[in-house]
Amino acid sequence: MGFLPYHFLHPTFNNRSDEYGGSLENRSRLMRELITEMKSVAGDKAAIAVRISTDELLSFKSESSKSEAHEFFELNGELPDLWDIKLSKWSKECPSSRFSEPGHMEPYNGFVKQLTSKPVVGVGWFTSPDNMVSQINRGILDFVGSARASIADPFLPNKILEGKEDDIRECIGCNICASCYNQGIPVRCTQNPSMGEEWRRGWHPERIKPKSSDNSVLVIGGGPAGLEATLSLARRGYPVAIADSEKELGGRINKESILPGMSPYKRVTDYRVSQINQMDNVDIYLENKLNPDDVLKLGFDHVVTATGSVWQPSIMDEKTAPIAITKTNSILTPEDVLKGCELTSPVIIFDFDYYYMGGLLAEFIKDLGHEVTIITPFEKVSPWSFNSNEVTEIKLKLLEKGIKAITDHRIIEIEESSVRINHEVSNKQKDITRGSLVLVGNRKQNDSLYKSLKSNQEALKASGIKTLQNIGDSNAPGAVVHAVYAGHLYANTFDQEDGDSINEFKLEYPVIQ
Incomplete structure (x- = not known):
């Protein structure tokens, strides 16, 4: 945590010989003075929270306590209104699910509440209510910080409050959101394709515009793109059929999730399949490898292929x-x-x-x-x-x-x-x-079915198919986040009648008042 107050705390950086250096009590003097001064200015109008890394302090020996981290809270635990515990290195604090478990920061924040009466908040890839409640009930934290979980499902608290835990769109820990921060680009989320598109496209994580017709849609392919397209189309109210050549839905997720540390990726499939199974306007056809003649004979108004890549x-x-x-x-x-x-x-x-x-x-x-x-x-x-x-x-x-x-x-x-x-x-x-x-x-791309259908426009017209699109990896192989996004984009735009491109979005113009 490379900020000045922490540098004063850190014995490697602080080589002072005055009252701000030497013992931990002296090295934490600046922190105490800052907190005290801020509280005197804020009065009762605002709470003063302090965010501090404990991992390095835990490794430093103390003459009077278990570690310098313990000694620090023994000296200063009652000063602020809230403690926010983190790690000094973000990649350790925010690791992917391949290399961490929910609540992985307990070794670094589990001791703090024993040394202060003030509320303690912490993070640690909390994805489910069970993870969160466990640390609160065991006296580890007073409340939890769940940034990635809230990106995946901004309505997570509401769903817990309403007893709808099964409807939570649980974070998979892929760290696509973190990658956006590291690259300096707009945030994206594998589980929540509306993230970052609330303004530009007007997308909402829980609400979607209603259908514009009673047309039926055939989704070919049950991977991430096909599942997201099916779920979002069904939520709009369209009658949807999804066909897949495999014994179960999931596509590439079923294969990749068996790799070491990748089991959380199954949540991409599990969430969408569980939601689809609750809908009476979706028909699922497994072990159905459709050929062009099959598609032309089925009588759907719209067809989208999401047949993956190899x-x-x-x-x-x-x-x-x-x-x-x-x-x-x-x-x-x-x-x-x-x-x-x-x-x-x-x-x-x-x-x-x-x-x-x-x-x-x-x-x-x-x-x-x-x-x-x-x-x-x-x-x-x-x-x-x-x-x-x-x-x-x-x-x-x-x-x-x-x-x-x-x-x-x-x-x-x-x-x-x-x-x-x-x-x-x-x-x-x-x-x-x-x-x-x-x-x-x-x-x-596995796009042979799409290309075969696309090449016979007369047959498409004769069969009553109004639109044919190809999405996800069968259009452009990418990461899972891209496939899910493609499915959501298709479901929101396939029925546009004004010729708008699916790639158009609102621009942010400065407003001078």
Whole structure:
């Protein structure tokens, strides 16, 4: 926590020899004076809250208490009107669900209430009422801070109050919201596609405009995009059918959620399926792989394909363009691994995807008992995950599990039992022995059904289909957040009759009064 009052508290930064340095009592003098002065100015018109990191102070020994953190609160616990406890490093305070559990900050805030009578608030990826109530009932906190949970469901408190816990859109801890902060861009949320679009598009997390007709809609594909489109269309009042070729709804979520630390992603599916199951204007058809003739005969007014994407067996050239590779029994894609294909050690993963898949597969395969090496052309494994506060934790996890990471290299040749890799800067080459080779690079849209339908406009018109659209990964492969957003966007805009583009939104103009 790099602010001046904390620097005075911190023995590493505070080397003063006057009354503001030395003992913790002296080092906390500035903090006491600031709080006292602010309270004298505020009087009874405002409460004075102090937000402080405890993790580093807990590691410093105290001559009179368990730690300097304990001593600090023994000296100053009654000064402010409220204590807000945090960690000094944001990536530790706000980790993704891959690397933390709900209430993970209890070791850092659990002692404070024992040393003060003032209210204590804390965070810690609280996603459900049970997590929150547990810490309050056990005397850890007086009330909880739930930023990410409130982004996922701004009406979370109302739903708890009304006894509608099953309707909570629970945070999955993906940290897409945190990534927006780190990139300096408008906030987005995987679970709540209306987040950040309240003004620009007029979206509301709980309310949606009513239907403009009695037209029926067929959604083909039950992944994140298809599920969100179905739910939002049904909430508008449209009769909807959703068809999927698999035995259960969920699409890519069903596969990816089995990877280490990814089970919270199931909430994307669970929330939408549970809500859809309560609606009488939605029909669900599983294990139905529709062809163009099927779609034309079904008699729906509107059709949207959300049929996902598939990982391609490919490596990359020096300009980062993908180079197609022929699959064999030993050259595999993430789908092959997730389906339980046979693997042979040593397993080599070549990852140029930027996001989480390569590192997750390395963990997954290592947990199966294989020797694993991950090769990436980037300086770090999963470099985009810096934005989601995960890149350091990914590196630590690979080290803990004994997974070798070779960075700044790309594969240039694939032999039967080896790969040749090239250093991105020096161009030095070396051969690496391999068993199975898993290629994690680019994905291709599963858009053949859409293209076939789109190419026959006369048949579409004859069948009564008014509109045909393609959304989600089958349109442009991306993260889960993009697929959910695409589904929500479609449900809100597919019936526009004035020719407006689905990409139009209100601009924010300055108002001078």
